[in-house]
């Protein structure tokens with residue numbers, strides 16, 4: 001490999017090689033940043049919804065709103081790609097507010113009053129006035145607070161303890177639900193579970209993936225479920241892809257399940273279309289059946 005050879009044998013060449021890569025990366029990021037600035041205005045941000053189902057009978061309990069950037073040149077861009085950039089630039093504040101408002105607005109029109117999950121960035125969560133924003137969006141859209149599930153990750157919890165606690169309590173006082181997302185992947189300790197007012201724990205997909213082959217993963221899931229039950233929280237398993245996984249989770253007492261086995265995230269237009277068909281046909285959840 002020529003680049004590696006240069007890097008090894010020529011000090012200057014090495015520096016230049018790295019420099020041009022970094023330069024290119026910076027240029028690419030700048031462009032994304034620039035375009036992201038206009039993405040809201042241009043209507044390029046869209047929400048996809050993925051069902052969360054009851055482990056008992058697979059009825060839909062709610063949906064999680066997942067952000068997508070419908071970019072004219074790049075296609076559907078994953079949040080994993082642009083959320084870090086949005087966080088570094090502060091663009092996550094208007095984007096996060098857009099997601100919250102949009103999800104609440106669309107949820108009001110969904111039949112059967114399902115729950116609606118919205119992911120929060122730690123940056124957005126710590127922004128002064130965040131609780132007021134949630135309050136305002138609820139008032140403005142008329143969504144019942146108990147239908148909203150705010151999903152935060154463990155990274156929020158390692159920040160300022162008092163401030164985090166105050167924000168979580170204020171949100172809880174609004175009547176919304178708080179879910180601890182991707183549980184088990186961060187640096188949190190179990191003591192956080194009793195310090196903060198969580199309503200739900202979402203077990204990370206990585207544990208579900210390993211469940212079948214690894215007794216330790218199975219034991220971890222089982223422990224999380226009984227701990228949650230003791231603390232009066234519900235548990236959702238994410239990334240459920242097979243009936244075998246669903247069956248195991250059901251047996252362990254996991255309340256709700258989410259994953260491709262029950263439904264992939266679908267654009268809001270498709271969700272509304274399917275739900276309308278369902279209503280007119282008066283059938284029970286054909287949506288789930290046709291995604292299996």
Ligand code: C2E
Pocket residue numbers: 050065066067078079080083096099119120121151181182238239240241258259260261265
């Ligand atoms: P998350 O909140 O843990 O969301 C679950 C992710 O797993 C989603 O990826 C979903 O499409 C994917 N998933 C669900 N079921 C399955 C399955 O059975 N198999 C596989 N392989 N994947 C499955 P997505 O939509 O790419 O989102 C990735 C992450 O980006 C989310 O993880 C969340 O942390 C973040 N994110 C998404 N939307 C937003 C948003 O509006 N705001 C913020 N701050 N973050 C968001």
Ligand code: MG
Pocket residue numbers: 064119151181
């Ligand atoms: Mg989530």
Ligand code: MG
Pocket residue numbers: 181182202204238
């Ligand atoms: Mg998750």
Ligand code: MG
Pocket residue numbers: 182204205238
């Ligand atoms: Mg996850």
